[in-house]
Amino acid sequence: MKKILLPALKAGMLVGTLDILAAFLHYYLATGKNPLFIFRYIASALLGPAAFSGGTEMYIAGFLLHYLVALSFTLFFFWLYPRLAVLRKNPVATGIFYGLFIWSVMNIIIVPLSRIGRFPNTASGILISASILILAIGLPLAFITRHYYRRQQ
Template identity: 40%
Template sequence: MPNKPLAIVAAGLAGGAADILTAFVIYRPATPDRILQAVAAGLLGPASFDQGMTSVAIGAVSHFVISILFAGLYVVGAGYAPVLLRKPVISGLTFGVFVYGVMNAIVVPLSLAPERPVPPDPMIGLGLMAHAFFGIALAVAAARILRTPKI
């Protein structure tokens, strides 16, 4: 597959942007700064909320690094299962739900973020929706870069 590094970075940025922008809407009235500090809390713990723009920047960078890592997994997977590039919407939707599970069952529990109560069902649904947008944006971006045009 040509342009794998470009596909990984572009897909990660596209997915990460779709996810974080959806989070900014879902978690209102929390501000984008506060949401990014919550992301940074995974690395910094509760002190993240006292570190101002430093933790906002750490949250933004870490969010997109994680998105790019997941994009790398998707692009490598597409090398073994080209259907991921031929059917990016359904593949991306499925991948987004997979990422939601990984983040909530493995990454967040192992992070330094303070424990939170189990969210109500509507918030779980909105979180799944944000990750669906993440997966679709990631998969469509990867497919546009990596699919070979039909002659």
């Protein structure tokens, strides 16, 4: 486990960054507003409405929470990959599956249990958020993890 920690942390930082940049871009294009608001929204998962009236500390809390979640999903994938042979068959299918898995866990379990309550669930919102998770996290993780484990053999 110690051996995969640094590569997994690097991968988690990468996919976390890709994910937040995609979310920033989508938010800005959809609203024309400052995308840093997303960090307050993320912080509100733990802190509730107070996150929207706080200062810099709320941006930092959202930033840290975002990367904690991204790193958690990355570490889980690095742990799971060698244990499920089906994940090693096709990295594109694996990336799509894992992106949809993340979307499902976040929307069915994590967010409803948070102080946010639930994401907006319009058809376009679901499609956009699932696509972001597939493209920014699922696919990169599938290829990075595949490359890592092939180099270990």
